[in-house]
Amino acid sequence: MINESDLEIMRDKKDVEGLINVLKTSNDYKIQENVIYLLGDVCDSQAVEPLLKFLRHGKWSIRKASALSLGRIGDERAVEPLINLLRDDYWHVREIAALSLGMIGDERAVDPIIKTLEDGCINVRCEIVDALANLGNKKAVEPLTKILKEDDYILRACTAISLGKLGDDRAVQSLVSALADENFFVRVNAANALGMIGDESAIPYLEEALTLSKGESEGFEKALKDAIVRIKSRKK
Incomplete structure (x- = not known):
């Protein structure tokens, strides 16, 4: 056998x-x-x-x-x-x-x-x-942005990163809102996603979130700083 x-x-x-x-x-x-x-x-x-x-x-x-x-x-x-x-x-x-x-x-x-x-x-x-x-189909952007408002934080966190990977500017405002999410992982992933998309309009919101988050979490602050640097480097 x-x-x-x-x-x-x-x-x-x-x-x-x-x-x-x-x-x-x-x-x-x-x-x-x-x-x-x-x-x-x-x-x-x-x-x-x-x-x-x-x-x-x-x-x-x-x-x-x-x-x-x-x-x-x-x-x-x-x-x-x-x-x-x-x-x-x-x-x-x-x-x-x-x-x-x-x-x-x-x-x-x-x-x-x-x-x-x-x-x-x-x-x-x-x-x-x-x-x-x-x-990688941009058709998914709109339905995914709606998920950022759902109750489950794991799902919101997964969705933020997926929107970053899709790289569509239409997701920027939803991700900016997610910077104030009650959950740490969602906030970090939203910052990372904005860095991945690279839209300049997100910079003021990232900077504001950085100012408001001082002393709250090194991980979130690092994600915000990295996103800002990443976006600015794309402008050059």
């Missing part, structure tokens, strides 16, 4: 066909799950079609593993099946589907991912926010 060491040897040898054969013939779902992750390590497009079939597996852990490995491989054939997985019953699966769509970076995923911003699970929503940043 094949064991974990055998599978790792196959992985190290990049024996994709051998791993796929084990995946197809084994009835042990633990072995199947291990093989799926190992195929993600190898990152060979030969594994795409077999992995796509396991997105419909009855066990959520298998679907999750398949979604992650498909994201790591980065083949566009996985985009539509992963979009469908955004509606999976298990949040762990939806979370990884969003992550993988962000990794693949196909524009077809933008609208479906935006629609899933209302997912009830905070883990999924944070991953969706990050995926939208990785996809």
Whole structure:
């Protein structure tokens, strides 16, 4: 009977066909799950079609593993099946589907991912926010700025950084408002995001926040100073 060491040897040898054969013939779902992750390590497009079939597996852990490995491989054939997985019953699966769509970076995923911003699970929503940043489509800016007003500080903090990565000036005012957020991490991320965007109009607000924050937190003050320097350096 094949064991974990055998599978790792196959992985190290990049024996994709051998791993796929084990995946197809084994009835042990633990072995199947291990093989799926190992195929993600190898990152060979030969594994795409077999992995796509396991997105419909009855066990959520298998679907999750398949979604992650498909994201790591980065083949566009996985985009539509992963979009469908955004509606999976298990949040762990939806979370990884969003992550993988962000990794693949196909524009077809933008609208479906935006629609899933209302997912009830905070883990999924944070991953969706990050995926939208990785996809880089400016269509996400408006829905993301609305999230900066929501109750969960983790989600607000994730969103601030994603807006920074998108680099769109339309997010500046929302991020400026977030400099006064009640949560430290949101404030720091808002400052960092403004530095990433680089819009000069943010400088007075960053300077004001720096004046008001004296002695409050070295971390926040550093983020504000770094953002100001970063923006000014872009003007030269």
